[in-house]
Amino acid sequence: MSADTIAQAVPTTRRRRPWAALGRGLGGIWPSALLATLAVVAWEIVVDVFDVSHFVIAKPSEIAEELVDKRELLLDALWITTEEIVYGFALSAVIGVLLALVVARFRWVDRALYPLIVLFQNVPKVALAPIFILWFGYGLTPKLLLVVVIAFFPITLNMRVGLQAVDGDLLLLMRSVGASRGQILRRIQIPTALPYLFAGMRIAITFCVIGAVVAEFAGASEGLGYLIQYGSTQLDTPLVFSGLTVISILGLALYYAMSALEWLVARRFPLPNAGQAQA
Amino acid sequence: MSATGISVRGVEMVFHRKQESQVVLRDVTLDVAAGRLVTLLGPSGCGKSTLLKIVGGLLAPTSGSVTIGGRPAEEAVKARQIGLVFQRPALLPWKSALANVSFLNEIIGGRGAKGAARTTAERMLDLVGLGDAGTKLPEELSGGMAQRVSIARALALDPAILLMDEPFGALDAITRDRMNSSLLDIWSQTDKTIVFVTHSIAEAVFLSDEIHVMEANPGRIVETLTVELPRPRTAATLDDPRFVEYERHLRQGLVGGAIEGVTA
Protein backbone atom coordinates (compact mmCIF):
# COMPACT_ATOMS: atom_id res chain seq x y z
CA MET A 1 0.00 0.00 0.00
CA SER A 2 1.26 3.45 -0.85
CA ALA A 3 1.05 4.71 2.71
CA ASP A 4 3.32 1.91 3.77
CA THR A 5 5.99 2.63 1.24
CA ILE A 6 5.95 6.37 1.68
CA ALA A 7 6.26 6.49 5.40
CA GLN A 8 8.82 3.77 5.94
CA ALA A 9 12.42 4.76 6.25
CA VAL A 10 15.51 2.64 6.34
CA PRO A 11 17.36 3.50 9.52
CA THR A 12 20.91 4.68 9.19
CA THR A 13 23.34 2.08 10.39
CA ARG A 14 26.23 2.46 12.69
CA ARG A 15 28.65 1.29 10.07
CA ARG A 16 28.92 4.68 8.44
CA ARG A 17 32.01 6.35 9.83
CA PRO A 18 31.08 9.66 11.43
CA TRP A 19 34.00 11.74 10.14
CA ALA A 20 33.52 10.39 6.65
CA ALA A 21 29.84 11.32 6.81
CA LEU A 22 30.71 14.71 8.28
CA GLY A 23 33.30 15.33 5.56
CA ARG A 24 30.81 14.36 2.91
CA GLY A 25 28.17 16.50 4.60
CA LEU A 26 30.38 19.57 4.63
CA GLY A 27 31.65 18.91 1.14
CA GLY A 28 28.03 18.45 0.14
CA ILE A 29 26.90 21.73 1.68
CA TRP A 30 28.97 24.03 -0.56
CA PRO A 31 27.33 23.25 -3.90
CA SER A 32 23.88 23.58 -2.31
CA ALA A 33 24.79 26.79 -0.49
CA LEU A 34 26.20 28.24 -3.70
CA LEU A 35 23.12 27.29 -5.67
CA ALA A 36 20.82 28.73 -3.01
CA THR A 37 22.77 32.01 -2.94
CA LEU A 38 22.61 32.25 -6.72
CA ALA A 39 18.88 31.58 -6.64
CA VAL A 40 18.34 34.32 -4.05
CA VAL A 41 20.40 36.79 -6.06
CA ALA A 42 18.60 35.86 -9.28
CA TRP A 43 15.26 36.26 -7.49
CA GLU A 44 16.21 39.75 -6.35
CA ILE A 45 17.37 40.74 -9.83
CA VAL A 46 14.40 39.28 -11.68
CA VAL A 47 11.88 41.01 -9.43
CA ASP A 48 13.78 44.28 -9.86
CA VAL A 49 14.31 44.09 -13.61
CA PHE A 50 10.77 43.04 -14.49
CA ASP A 51 9.36 45.30 -11.82
CA VAL A 52 7.01 42.64 -10.49
CA SER A 53 4.25 44.00 -8.27
CA HIS A 54 4.75 44.02 -4.49
CA PHE A 55 1.51 42.16 -4.12
CA VAL A 56 2.71 39.20 -6.16
CA ILE A 57 6.13 38.52 -4.75
CA ALA A 58 8.51 39.94 -2.21
CA LYS A 59 12.19 40.45 -2.94
CA PRO A 60 14.73 38.75 -0.68
CA SER A 61 15.88 42.16 0.51
CA GLU A 62 12.31 43.07 1.44
CA ILE A 63 11.87 39.76 3.22
CA ALA A 64 15.05 40.37 5.18
CA GLU A 65 13.85 43.83 6.10
CA GLU A 66 10.49 42.45 7.16
CA LEU A 67 12.18 39.74 9.24
CA VAL A 68 14.00 42.45 11.17
CA ASP A 69 11.11 44.90 11.43
CA LYS A 70 8.49 42.38 12.48
CA ARG A 71 10.81 40.20 14.52
CA GLU A 72 8.71 40.35 17.65
CA LEU A 73 5.54 39.41 15.84
CA LEU A 74 7.35 36.60 14.04
CA LEU A 75 9.09 35.33 17.16
CA ASP A 76 5.79 35.18 19.03
CA ALA A 77 4.24 33.27 16.17
CA LEU A 78 7.30 31.01 15.94
CA TRP A 79 6.98 30.24 19.63
CA ILE A 80 3.29 29.31 19.27
CA THR A 81 3.84 27.09 16.25
CA THR A 82 6.91 25.44 17.74
CA GLU A 83 4.87 24.64 20.81
CA GLU A 84 2.19 22.99 18.70
CA ILE A 85 4.77 21.00 16.78
CA VAL A 86 6.79 19.89 19.79
CA TYR A 87 3.79 18.91 21.90
CA GLY A 88 2.14 17.30 18.91
CA PHE A 89 5.30 15.40 18.12
CA ALA A 90 5.71 14.22 21.70
CA LEU A 91 2.11 13.00 21.71
CA SER A 92 2.56 11.31 18.33
CA ALA A 93 5.69 9.58 19.56
CA VAL A 94 4.00 8.31 22.72
CA ILE A 95 0.86 7.17 20.91
CA GLY A 96 2.82 5.76 17.95
CA VAL A 97 5.15 3.76 20.17
CA LEU A 98 2.40 2.48 22.45
CA LEU A 99 0.35 1.41 19.48
CA ALA A 100 3.31 -0.44 17.99
CA LEU A 101 3.95 -2.18 21.32
CA VAL A 102 0.34 -3.26 21.70
CA VAL A 103 0.22 -4.46 18.13
CA ALA A 104 3.48 -6.38 18.58
CA ARG A 105 2.37 -7.90 21.86
CA PHE A 106 -1.10 -9.08 20.86
CA ARG A 107 -1.36 -10.74 17.50
CA TRP A 108 -5.13 -10.43 17.38
CA VAL A 109 -4.89 -6.68 17.89
CA ASP A 110 -2.40 -6.57 15.05
CA ARG A 111 -4.74 -8.51 12.78
CA ALA A 112 -7.79 -6.46 13.72
CA LEU A 113 -6.32 -3.00 14.06
CA TYR A 114 -3.44 -2.78 11.63
CA PRO A 115 -5.42 -3.01 8.39
CA LEU A 116 -7.71 -0.29 9.72
CA ILE A 117 -4.79 1.98 10.55
CA VAL A 118 -3.37 1.49 7.07
CA LEU A 119 -6.79 2.15 5.57
CA PHE A 120 -7.05 5.32 7.64
CA GLN A 121 -3.78 6.44 6.06
CA ASN A 122 -5.63 6.91 2.81
CA VAL A 123 -7.98 9.48 4.32
CA PRO A 124 -6.60 12.91 3.38
CA LYS A 125 -6.09 13.97 6.96
CA VAL A 126 -5.50 17.60 6.09
CA ALA A 127 -9.20 17.69 5.23
CA LEU A 128 -10.00 16.84 8.84
CA ALA A 129 -8.67 20.21 10.05
CA PRO A 130 -11.99 22.13 9.67
CA ILE A 131 -13.83 19.40 11.53
CA PHE A 132 -11.38 19.50 14.44
CA ILE A 133 -11.74 23.28 14.56
CA LEU A 134 -15.51 22.87 14.57
CA TRP A 135 -15.31 20.45 17.47
CA PHE A 136 -12.57 21.98 19.58
CA GLY A 137 -12.46 25.67 18.69
CA TYR A 138 -9.40 27.84 18.04
CA GLY A 139 -7.20 26.62 20.88
CA LEU A 140 -4.28 24.21 21.06
CA THR A 141 -6.39 21.03 21.09
CA PRO A 142 -7.44 20.84 17.41
CA LYS A 143 -3.85 21.59 16.34
CA LEU A 144 -2.43 18.83 18.47
CA LEU A 145 -5.11 16.49 17.21
CA LEU A 146 -4.33 17.15 13.56
CA VAL A 147 -0.59 16.87 14.15
CA VAL A 148 -1.01 13.55 15.95
CA VAL A 149 -3.37 12.16 13.35
CA ILE A 150 -0.85 12.94 10.63
CA ALA A 151 2.37 12.06 12.45
CA PHE A 152 1.75 8.96 14.56
CA PHE A 153 1.61 6.59 11.62
CA PRO A 154 5.21 6.66 10.37
CA ILE A 155 6.25 6.12 13.98
CA THR A 156 3.96 3.14 14.50
CA LEU A 157 4.87 1.67 11.13
CA ASN A 158 8.63 1.85 11.60
CA MET A 159 8.53 0.76 15.22
CA ARG A 160 6.39 -2.23 14.29
CA VAL A 161 8.84 -3.26 11.59
CA GLY A 162 11.69 -2.87 14.08
CA LEU A 163 9.99 -4.98 16.73
CA GLN A 164 9.50 -7.74 14.19
CA ALA A 165 13.05 -7.50 12.84
CA VAL A 166 14.30 -9.59 15.73
CA ASP A 167 16.42 -12.62 14.94
CA GLY A 168 14.32 -15.78 15.32
CA ASP A 169 17.32 -17.65 16.76
CA LEU A 170 17.60 -15.05 19.51
CA LEU A 171 13.95 -15.58 20.39
CA LEU A 172 14.53 -19.31 20.57
CA LEU A 173 17.51 -18.71 22.81
CA MET A 174 15.46 -16.51 25.13
CA ARG A 175 12.75 -19.15 25.29
CA SER A 176 15.32 -21.83 26.03
CA VAL A 177 16.13 -20.08 29.31
CA GLY A 178 12.48 -19.48 30.12
CA ALA A 179 12.54 -15.72 29.51
CA SER A 180 9.13 -14.03 29.75
CA ARG A 181 7.55 -12.10 26.88
CA GLY A 182 8.15 -8.92 28.81
CA GLN A 183 11.84 -9.73 29.11
CA ILE A 184 12.07 -10.54 25.42
CA LEU A 185 10.37 -7.25 24.60
CA ARG A 186 12.53 -5.16 26.90
CA ARG A 187 15.89 -6.81 26.40
CA ILE A 188 15.74 -7.75 22.71
CA GLN A 189 12.84 -6.32 20.73
CA ILE A 190 12.87 -2.71 21.88
CA PRO A 191 16.63 -2.18 21.50
CA THR A 192 16.43 -3.78 18.07
CA ALA A 193 13.56 -1.47 17.14
CA LEU A 194 15.21 1.77 18.29
CA PRO A 195 17.00 2.67 15.04
CA TYR A 196 13.75 1.97 13.17
CA LEU A 197 11.82 4.11 15.63
CA PHE A 198 14.12 7.07 15.14
CA ALA A 199 13.99 6.73 11.38
CA GLY A 200 10.20 6.91 11.75
CA MET A 201 10.45 9.96 13.99
CA ARG A 202 12.58 11.74 11.40
CA ILE A 203 9.71 11.39 8.94
CA ALA A 204 7.12 12.24 11.58
CA ILE A 205 8.70 15.57 12.49
CA THR A 206 8.22 16.80 8.91
CA PHE A 207 4.60 15.71 9.04
CA CYS A 208 4.19 17.58 12.33
CA VAL A 209 5.23 20.87 10.73
CA ILE A 210 2.70 20.35 7.95
CA GLY A 211 -0.01 19.43 10.45
CA ALA A 212 0.54 22.47 12.65
CA VAL A 213 0.56 24.95 9.75
CA VAL A 214 -2.50 23.45 8.11
CA ALA A 215 -4.39 23.46 11.41
CA GLU A 216 -3.55 27.14 11.83
CA PHE A 217 -4.75 27.85 8.29
CA ALA A 218 -8.04 26.21 9.13
CA GLY A 219 -8.66 28.28 12.20
CA ALA A 220 -6.32 30.10 14.57
CA SER A 221 -5.65 33.47 16.09
CA GLU A 222 -1.89 33.09 16.41
CA GLY A 223 1.08 31.17 15.04
CA LEU A 224 3.10 31.24 11.83
CA GLY A 225 0.38 29.60 9.74
CA TYR A 226 -2.08 32.17 11.00
CA LEU A 227 0.37 34.99 10.26
CA ILE A 228 0.90 33.78 6.70
CA GLN A 229 -2.82 33.58 6.10
CA TYR A 230 -3.46 36.93 7.74
CA GLY A 231 -0.73 38.47 5.59
CA SER A 232 -2.27 37.13 2.43
CA THR A 233 -5.74 38.50 3.26
CA GLN A 234 -4.14 41.90 3.93
CA LEU A 235 -2.10 41.66 0.69
CA ASP A 236 0.95 42.07 2.92
CA THR A 237 3.19 39.94 0.73
CA PRO A 238 6.45 40.59 2.62
CA LEU A 239 4.80 39.31 5.79
CA VAL A 240 3.67 36.15 3.96
CA PHE A 241 7.15 35.50 2.68
CA SER A 242 8.88 36.20 5.96
CA GLY A 243 6.45 33.81 7.68
CA LEU A 244 7.30 31.21 5.05
CA THR A 245 10.99 31.79 5.63
CA VAL A 246 10.69 31.29 9.37
CA ILE A 247 8.59 28.14 9.06
CA SER A 248 11.05 26.68 6.53
CA ILE A 249 13.98 27.33 8.83
CA LEU A 250 12.06 25.78 11.72
CA GLY A 251 11.23 22.71 9.63
CA LEU A 252 14.85 22.29 8.57
CA ALA A 253 16.15 22.72 12.10
CA LEU A 254 13.74 20.13 13.49
CA TYR A 255 14.54 17.70 10.69
CA TYR A 256 18.26 17.95 11.28
CA ALA A 257 17.81 17.66 15.02
CA MET A 258 15.91 14.41 14.47
CA SER A 259 18.52 13.14 12.01
CA ALA A 260 21.24 13.84 14.56
CA LEU A 261 19.27 11.97 17.21
CA GLU A 262 18.71 9.08 14.82
CA TRP A 263 22.40 8.89 14.05
CA LEU A 264 23.29 8.86 17.74
CA VAL A 265 20.85 6.04 18.44
CA ALA A 266 22.00 4.01 15.45
CA ARG A 267 25.53 4.33 16.78
CA ARG A 268 24.57 3.00 20.18
CA PHE A 269 22.15 0.34 18.90
CA PRO A 270 23.35 -0.84 15.50
CA LEU A 271 21.01 -2.79 13.29
CA PRO A 272 20.89 -6.50 14.06
CA ASN A 273 23.62 -8.59 12.48
CA ALA A 274 25.46 -5.62 11.05
CA GLY A 275 29.01 -6.78 10.64
CA GLN A 276 28.40 -10.35 11.64
CA ALA A 277 29.39 -13.12 9.31
CA GLN A 278 26.57 -14.21 7.06
CA ALA A 279 26.29 -17.51 5.27
CA MET B 1 26.68 -32.80 38.04
CA SER B 2 27.00 -35.95 36.06
CA ALA B 3 26.20 -35.96 32.37
CA THR B 4 22.63 -36.46 31.23
CA GLY B 5 21.36 -38.72 28.47
CA ILE B 6 18.57 -38.17 25.99
CA SER B 7 15.89 -40.60 24.91
CA VAL B 8 13.66 -39.93 21.90
CA ARG B 9 10.73 -42.30 21.43
CA GLY B 10 8.54 -42.54 18.35
CA VAL B 11 8.55 -38.84 17.56
CA GLU B 12 6.24 -37.69 14.77
CA MET B 13 6.02 -34.12 13.64
CA VAL B 14 3.31 -32.92 11.29
CA PHE B 15 3.13 -29.29 10.18
CA HIS B 16 -0.25 -28.05 9.02
CA ARG B 17 -0.35 -25.41 6.36
CA LYS B 18 -3.75 -24.24 5.16
CA GLN B 19 -5.26 -27.39 3.62
CA GLU B 20 -2.13 -29.52 3.38
CA SER B 21 -0.22 -31.16 6.13
CA GLN B 22 3.40 -32.18 5.86
CA VAL B 23 4.95 -35.04 7.77
CA VAL B 24 8.33 -33.63 8.69
CA LEU B 25 9.40 -36.37 11.08
CA ARG B 26 8.19 -39.97 11.11
CA ASP B 27 8.77 -42.36 13.95
CA VAL B 28 12.11 -41.04 15.10
CA THR B 29 13.62 -43.06 17.90
CA LEU B 30 17.12 -42.58 19.19
CA ASP B 31 19.13 -42.62 22.37
CA VAL B 32 22.03 -40.45 23.26
CA ALA B 33 24.10 -41.81 26.10
CA ALA B 34 25.20 -39.34 28.73
CA GLY B 35 28.34 -37.39 27.83
CA ARG B 36 28.33 -38.49 24.20
CA LEU B 37 28.68 -36.40 21.10
CA VAL B 38 26.26 -37.52 18.40
CA THR B 39 25.47 -35.94 15.07
CA LEU B 40 22.34 -35.76 12.98
CA LEU B 41 23.53 -35.97 9.38
CA GLY B 42 21.25 -35.50 6.42
CA PRO B 43 20.31 -33.41 3.43
CA SER B 44 18.61 -30.04 3.65
CA GLY B 45 14.95 -30.20 4.64
CA CYS B 46 15.04 -33.65 6.27
CA GLY B 47 13.95 -32.19 9.60
CA LYS B 48 17.24 -31.95 11.51
CA SER B 49 16.52 -28.52 12.95
CA THR B 50 12.97 -29.56 13.76
CA LEU B 51 14.21 -32.64 15.60
CA LEU B 52 16.76 -30.56 17.49
CA LYS B 53 14.06 -28.14 18.65
CA ILE B 54 11.92 -31.06 19.78
CA VAL B 55 14.85 -32.58 21.66
CA GLY B 56 15.45 -29.20 23.31
CA GLY B 57 11.84 -28.96 24.47
CA LEU B 58 11.29 -25.83 22.35
CA LEU B 59 8.79 -27.50 20.05
CA ALA B 60 6.16 -30.04 21.04
CA PRO B 61 6.04 -33.10 18.76
CA THR B 62 2.73 -34.18 17.26
CA SER B 63 3.25 -37.49 18.99
CA GLY B 64 6.01 -39.40 20.72
CA SER B 65 8.14 -38.31 23.63
CA VAL B 66 11.52 -36.93 24.55
CA THR B 67 13.08 -37.42 27.94
CA ILE B 68 16.25 -35.84 29.20
CA GLY B 69 17.85 -37.50 32.19
CA GLY B 70 14.62 -39.47 32.58
CA ARG B 71 12.40 -36.37 32.74
CA PRO B 72 10.30 -34.72 29.99
CA ALA B 73 12.21 -32.28 27.78
CA GLU B 74 10.12 -29.29 28.88
CA GLU B 75 11.35 -29.83 32.40
CA ALA B 76 14.91 -29.74 31.14
CA VAL B 77 14.12 -26.31 29.70
CA LYS B 78 12.71 -25.18 33.02
CA ALA B 79 15.81 -26.54 34.74
CA ARG B 80 17.89 -24.63 32.14
CA GLN B 81 19.74 -27.71 31.03
CA ILE B 82 19.67 -26.79 27.36
CA GLY B 83 22.33 -24.79 25.57
CA LEU B 84 21.79 -23.73 21.97
CA VAL B 85 24.19 -22.81 19.19
CA PHE B 86 22.95 -21.87 15.73
CA GLN B 87 24.43 -21.50 12.30
CA ARG B 88 24.53 -17.73 12.70
CA PRO B 89 25.99 -16.36 15.93
CA ALA B 90 22.79 -14.39 16.74
CA LEU B 91 24.63 -12.01 19.05
CA LEU B 92 23.13 -8.76 20.32
CA PRO B 93 24.93 -6.20 18.15
CA TRP B 94 24.83 -3.49 20.82
CA LYS B 95 26.51 -5.60 23.50
CA SER B 96 30.17 -6.49 23.89
CA ALA B 97 31.30 -10.09 23.49
CA LEU B 98 31.48 -10.45 27.26
CA ALA B 99 28.02 -8.96 27.80
CA ASN B 100 26.66 -11.26 25.12
CA VAL B 101 28.03 -14.28 26.94
CA SER B 102 26.71 -13.24 30.35
CA PHE B 103 23.40 -11.93 29.02
CA LEU B 104 21.31 -15.09 29.45
CA ASN B 105 22.57 -15.70 32.97
CA GLU B 106 21.67 -12.12 33.85
CA ILE B 107 18.16 -12.75 32.60
CA ILE B 108 17.85 -15.94 34.60
CA GLY B 109 19.34 -14.56 37.77
CA GLY B 110 17.94 -11.03 37.71
CA ARG B 111 19.84 -7.95 38.86
CA GLY B 112 21.69 -9.63 41.68
CA ALA B 113 23.29 -12.16 39.36
CA LYS B 114 25.22 -9.74 37.19
CA GLY B 115 28.57 -10.00 38.97
CA ALA B 116 28.58 -13.78 39.00
CA ALA B 117 27.36 -13.89 35.40
CA ARG B 118 30.23 -11.67 34.26
CA THR B 119 32.77 -13.83 36.08
CA THR B 120 31.40 -16.97 34.45
CA ALA B 121 31.38 -15.22 31.08
CA GLU B 122 35.04 -14.33 31.40
CA ARG B 123 35.90 -17.97 32.13
CA MET B 124 33.88 -19.14 29.13
CA LEU B 125 35.49 -16.63 26.79
CA ASP B 126 38.86 -17.93 27.99
CA LEU B 127 37.71 -21.46 27.32
CA VAL B 128 36.85 -20.68 23.70
CA GLY B 129 40.11 -18.78 23.29
CA LEU B 130 38.69 -15.27 23.27
CA GLY B 131 39.88 -14.08 26.67
CA ASP B 132 41.21 -10.85 25.14
CA ALA B 133 38.18 -10.06 22.99
CA GLY B 134 35.64 -9.48 25.76
CA THR B 135 35.22 -5.76 25.13
CA LYS B 136 34.78 -6.10 21.38
CA LEU B 137 31.42 -5.56 19.74
CA PRO B 138 30.02 -8.28 17.46
CA GLU B 139 30.71 -6.21 14.37
CA GLU B 140 34.38 -6.15 15.33
CA LEU B 141 34.60 -9.95 15.41
CA SER B 142 35.31 -12.29 12.53
CA GLY B 143 32.72 -14.94 11.69
CA GLY B 144 34.70 -17.60 13.53
CA MET B 145 35.19 -15.41 16.60
CA ALA B 146 31.51 -14.48 16.69
CA GLN B 147 30.63 -18.15 16.57
CA ARG B 148 33.04 -18.86 19.43
CA VAL B 149 31.25 -16.17 21.43
CA SER B 150 27.94 -17.87 20.76
CA ILE B 151 29.42 -21.19 21.94
CA ALA B 152 30.72 -19.48 25.07
CA ARG B 153 27.24 -18.06 25.61
CA ALA B 154 25.75 -21.56 25.48
CA LEU B 155 28.42 -22.98 27.78
CA ALA B 156 27.96 -20.15 30.29
CA LEU B 157 24.57 -21.60 31.17
CA ASP B 158 26.40 -24.78 32.17
CA PRO B 159 23.75 -26.85 30.43
CA ALA B 160 23.79 -30.63 30.61
CA ILE B 161 22.85 -30.78 26.94
CA LEU B 162 24.37 -28.74 24.13
CA LEU B 163 22.32 -28.60 20.93
CA MET B 164 24.27 -27.29 17.96
CA ASP B 165 22.54 -26.62 14.65
CA GLU B 166 25.15 -26.46 11.89
CA PRO B 167 27.24 -24.19 14.07
CA PHE B 168 30.15 -24.07 11.64
CA GLY B 169 28.14 -24.17 8.43
CA ALA B 170 28.76 -20.51 7.64
CA LEU B 171 32.51 -20.65 8.17
CA ASP B 172 35.29 -21.23 5.64
CA ALA B 173 36.87 -24.67 5.48
CA ILE B 174 40.04 -23.77 7.40
CA THR B 175 38.22 -22.02 10.22
CA ARG B 176 35.72 -24.84 10.30
CA ASP B 177 38.45 -27.47 10.83
CA ARG B 178 39.93 -25.40 13.63
CA MET B 179 36.54 -24.91 15.24
CA ASN B 180 35.91 -28.66 15.09
CA SER B 181 39.18 -29.36 16.89
CA SER B 182 38.56 -26.76 19.53
CA LEU B 183 34.99 -27.98 20.04
CA LEU B 184 36.34 -31.45 20.83
CA ASP B 185 38.89 -29.84 23.09
CA ILE B 186 36.25 -27.88 25.01
CA TRP B 187 33.95 -30.88 25.15
CA SER B 188 36.69 -33.04 26.68
CA GLN B 189 37.02 -30.47 29.48
CA THR B 190 33.33 -30.60 30.29
CA ASP B 191 30.82 -33.41 30.71
CA LYS B 192 28.24 -32.18 28.22
CA THR B 193 26.08 -34.32 26.03
CA ILE B 194 26.18 -32.81 22.56
CA VAL B 195 23.74 -33.22 19.69
CA PHE B 196 25.31 -31.72 16.62
CA VAL B 197 23.50 -31.11 13.33
CA THR B 198 25.48 -31.01 10.11
CA HIS B 199 25.34 -31.86 6.46
CA SER B 200 29.06 -32.30 6.20
CA ILE B 201 29.99 -35.97 6.17
CA ALA B 202 33.63 -35.35 7.13
CA GLU B 203 32.60 -33.13 10.04
CA ALA B 204 30.18 -35.79 11.30
CA VAL B 205 32.81 -38.53 11.21
CA PHE B 206 35.49 -36.38 12.77
CA LEU B 207 33.37 -35.26 15.71
CA SER B 208 30.98 -38.06 16.54
CA ASP B 209 30.69 -41.02 18.79
CA GLU B 210 27.59 -41.86 16.84
CA ILE B 211 26.03 -40.62 13.61
CA HIS B 212 22.29 -40.73 12.93
CA VAL B 213 21.82 -40.51 9.19
CA MET B 214 18.53 -38.90 8.16
CA GLU B 215 16.57 -38.73 4.94
CA ALA B 216 13.72 -36.48 3.89
CA ASN B 217 10.04 -36.94 2.95
CA PRO B 218 9.22 -37.94 5.52
CA GLY B 219 12.17 -37.06 7.75
CA ARG B 220 13.45 -40.19 9.44
CA ILE B 221 16.58 -41.91 10.65
CA VAL B 222 17.80 -44.42 8.08
CA GLU B 223 21.03 -45.55 9.67
CA THR B 224 22.88 -45.21 12.93
CA LEU B 225 26.62 -45.55 12.69
CA THR B 226 28.99 -45.86 15.64
CA VAL B 227 32.31 -44.21 14.93
CA GLU B 228 35.08 -46.17 16.53
CA LEU B 229 37.95 -43.79 16.00
CA PRO B 230 40.23 -43.19 18.96
CA ARG B 231 40.16 -39.92 20.86
CA PRO B 232 41.62 -37.37 21.05
CA ARG B 233 41.02 -36.82 17.37
CA THR B 234 43.58 -34.76 15.54
CA ALA B 235 44.69 -34.01 12.02
CA ALA B 236 46.10 -37.54 11.97
CA THR B 237 42.58 -38.90 12.40
CA LEU B 238 41.77 -37.68 8.91
CA ASP B 239 44.33 -40.08 7.47
CA ASP B 240 43.12 -43.07 9.49
CA PRO B 241 41.91 -45.70 6.99
CA ARG B 242 38.78 -46.19 9.10
CA PHE B 243 37.99 -42.47 8.81
CA VAL B 244 38.23 -42.73 5.05
CA GLU B 245 36.09 -45.85 5.09
CA TYR B 246 33.35 -44.26 7.25
CA GLU B 247 33.32 -41.26 4.98
CA ARG B 248 33.07 -43.41 1.84
CA HIS B 249 30.29 -45.50 3.34
CA LEU B 250 28.23 -42.45 4.30
CA ARG B 251 28.80 -40.72 1.00
CA GLN B 252 27.65 -43.76 -0.91
CA GLY B 253 24.61 -44.00 1.29
CA LEU B 254 23.60 -40.38 1.09
CA VAL B 255 24.61 -39.60 -2.45
CA GLY B 256 24.51 -43.01 -4.09
CA GLY B 257 21.44 -44.38 -2.34
CA ALA B 258 23.15 -47.46 -0.89
CA ILE B 259 21.85 -46.98 2.63
CA GLU B 260 18.86 -49.15 3.25
CA GLY B 261 15.52 -47.53 2.53
CA VAL B 262 17.01 -44.71 0.53
CA THR B 263 16.45 -44.26 -3.14
CA ALA B 264 18.78 -42.03 -5.04
Ligand SMILES: Nc1ncnc2c1ncn2[C@@H]1O[C@H](COP(=O)(O)OP(=O)(O)OP(=O)(O)O)[C@@H](O)[C@H]1O
Ligand atom coordinates in the same frame (compact mmCIF):
# COMPACT_ATOMS: atom_id res chain seq x y z
N1 LIG C 1 7.33 -23.94 11.66
C1 LIG C 1 7.18 -24.67 10.54
N2 LIG C 1 5.99 -24.69 9.89
C2 LIG C 1 5.83 -25.42 8.77
N3 LIG C 1 6.80 -26.17 8.20
C3 LIG C 1 8.00 -26.19 8.80
C4 LIG C 1 8.26 -25.44 9.99
N4 LIG C 1 9.55 -25.64 10.35
C5 LIG C 1 10.06 -26.48 9.43
N5 LIG C 1 9.14 -26.82 8.49
C6 LIG C 1 9.34 -27.73 7.36
O1 LIG C 1 9.93 -28.89 7.87
C7 LIG C 1 10.88 -29.40 6.97
C8 LIG C 1 12.16 -29.65 7.70
O2 LIG C 1 12.69 -28.42 8.15
P1 LIG C 1 14.02 -28.35 9.00
O3 LIG C 1 14.35 -26.93 9.18
O4 LIG C 1 13.88 -29.17 10.20
O5 LIG C 1 15.09 -29.02 8.00
P2 LIG C 1 16.65 -29.18 8.15
O6 LIG C 1 16.97 -30.61 8.01
O7 LIG C 1 17.13 -28.49 9.35
O8 LIG C 1 17.17 -28.41 6.85
P3 LIG C 1 18.50 -27.54 6.67
O9 LIG C 1 19.64 -28.48 6.56
O10 LIG C 1 18.26 -26.82 5.38
O11 LIG C 1 18.59 -26.62 7.84
C9 LIG C 1 10.99 -28.41 5.84
O12 LIG C 1 10.30 -28.92 4.73
C10 LIG C 1 10.32 -27.18 6.35
O13 LIG C 1 9.66 -26.53 5.32
Ligand SMILES: [Mg+2]
Ligand atom coordinates in the same frame (compact mmCIF):
# COMPACT_ATOMS: atom_id res chain seq x y z
MG1 LIG D 1 18.26 -26.74 9.71
